[in-house]
Amino acid sequence: MLDALKFCLIRKVAGLFTVATLVVGGASLANAQVVPGTGEKMTEVGDDFEDANWSYIPNLPKSSNNIDKQVRYPSGATTNNRWFESLLRGQPDVVERVATPEGGLPNSKGALKLRSVQTGIPGAPSYKMQQDDFIMNGNGRFGGTIPAMWTPNVVARVFLPPFDQWEKRTGSSFGFRIETLTHVMKPVTDRKLFKKIGKTKQLEQAWPGMFLQLNSKSDGQNKEDTAAFVIRGDQYGQDFVAGQMIKETGWWTLGMTLSPDGRVHYYATKGTGPLKPSDHLASTMPYGEPNLQMNTLFFNVMSADNGRTWSTEWIVDDVEVFFVRR
Numbered sequence: 001m002l003d004a005l006k007f008c009l010i011r012k013v014a015g016l017f018t019v020a021t022l023v024v025g026g027a028s029l030a031n032a033q034v035v036p037g038t039g040e041k042m043t044e045v046g047d048d049f050e051d052a053n054w055s056y057i058p059n060l061p062k063s064s065n066n067i068d069k070q071v072r073y074p075s076g077a078t079t080n081n082r083w084f085e086s087l088l089r090g091q092p093d094v095v096e097r098v099a100t101p102e103g104g105l106p107n108s109k110g111a112l113k114l115r116s117v118q119t120g121i122p123g124a125p126s127y128k129m130q131q132d133d134f135i136m137n138g139n140g141r142f143g144g145t146i147p148a149m150w151t152p153n154v155v156a157r158v159f160l161p162p163f164d165q166w167e168k169r170t171g172s173s174f175g176f177r178i179e180t181l182t183h184v185m186k187p188v189t190d191r192k193l194f195k196k197i198g199k200t201k202q203l204e205q206a207w208p209g210m211f212l213q214l215n216s217k218s219d220g221q222n223k224e225d226t227a228a229f230v231i232r233g234d235q236y237g238q239d240f241v242a243g244q245m246i247k248e249t250g251w252w253t254l255g256m257t258l259s260p261d262g263r264v265h266y267y268a269t270k271g272t273g274p275l276k277p278s279d280h281l282a283s284t285m286p287y288g289e290p291n292l293q294m295n296t297l298f299f300n301v302m303s304a305d306n307g308r309t310w311s312t313e314w315i316v317d318d319v320e321v322f323f324v325r326r
Contacts, residue, residue: 033265033283036153036255037274039324044142045296046319047082049110054097055079061122062090062132068121081141086133092116092301092311095134101159103251104317105272111159111317116301117310125307129171131300136319138179138296145181145293146258151324152294153257154178157272159315160212160249163225166312167303168218172230173312175300176254177209180291182262205295208232208264208286210254214312215245229281231266235288242282243268255279260326262290272318297321 058076065071066088076085076095085091094115100108119130139145146152156176167173184204187196211230215222227246232239246252253273257265264286269279297319303311 033259033277033280034151034153034257034324035275035277035279036155036257036265036267037320037322038153038257039151039322042142042321042323045082045136045138045321047080047112047136048108048318049097049112050108051080052110053079054110056083056095058085058091058095063087064090064121067126067130070121077137082137084135084137086135086298089119089131089133090122092132092134093118098315100317101251101315103272104159105157108317111315114299114301114314114316115311116303118305118307119301119303119311120305126305128305129302130305131175131302133298133300135298136296136321138294138321145295146321146323147293148258148262148291149260149326151257151259151326152178153255153322153324154294154297154320155253155255155273155275155322156297156299156319157317158212158252158254159317160227160246160252161313162249163214163227166214166216166225167309168216169304170214170216170219170222171302172211172213172300173302174212174314175209175302176211176256176297177207177232177300178256178258178264178297179295180206180208180258180264181293181295182206182287182291183289184287203292206286206291207298208256208284208291209300210242210256210266210268210281211239211300212246213241229266229268231282231284233284233286235285237287240282242266253279258291258294262292264291 059074076091092114096113098113100111120126183201185199186202190197255267265283266281267279
């Protein structure tokens with residue numbers, strides 16, 4: 001059933017209230033928001049990585065369906081059935097439970113390390129930025145999806161290592177994203193004439209989220225190393241930077257909320273939380289269409305995929321999913 005769920009994901013591709021205003025593309029969006037971490041916690045999903053026997057079975061080689069159309073079974077999965085490999089882009093090369101870095105959540109003993117060197121086709125470097133995915137077994141564990149009317153919201157703690165330990169390049173390095181269902185415009189083909197005759201709205205999966213991007217001094221264009229949150233995406237599907245430049249590494253808390261109107265709201269704060277209304281970064285209607293439900297969440301790990309340079313080492317802890325029943 002786990003593999004069947006993964007194939008389905010890839011086949012189609014993979015209370016605190018406040019009011020905030022965001023200007024995107026010239027449009028002002030003011031929406032009542034639920035701060036991530038609000039409501040009833042779903043214990044069926046998420047992970048605190050405290051089980052000393054937590055382990056991951058990679059079942060190599062990993063998939064690279066997004067590049068060479070190769071899905072390689074059996075795929076990787078955790079022994080607790082809470083996480084699995086992406087059949088689209090494959091899993092990080094290192095998926096390991098480690099001791100919680102200093103400054104983490106009180107009483108936390110374990111966290112999750114994610115790192116990659118071959119983010120493209122195994123053994124065949126592309127010399128381009130590629131990424132691996134690590135997916136939460138969402139509807140496979142709670143038997144369905146979470147409708148937008150229930151205001152699903154997610155939280156994850158992420159450890160940012162010192163900048164001198166990041167992969168030496170300017171660009172996105174890590175992603176925290178949700179999978180949703182929305183409408184997209186798809187071309188319509190006349191089967192008799194074998195040509196496109198227009199477009200129509202169809203249900204499709206989408207993957208809004210937030211990325212951590214390094215602005216590296218190693219490229220000669222930046223005076224110092226800083227990082228930024230890049231949001232995917234605005235009403236046109238374009239990525240944009242939100243919030244202040246990040247100059248402090250260490251533990252950060254990231255969160256996203258899907259509100260009943262179909263918008264996605266993004267939050268981040270230094271430390272391990274809880275998130276507050278003032279931690280709001282942005283609110284968007286990605287691609288201009290309401291998101292109808294949340295299916296799951298996942299992490300991205302990116303690298304230059306040159307066969308020798310490791311990605312930044314990412315450590316996450318206490319990944320949580322909440323909803324507000326209405």
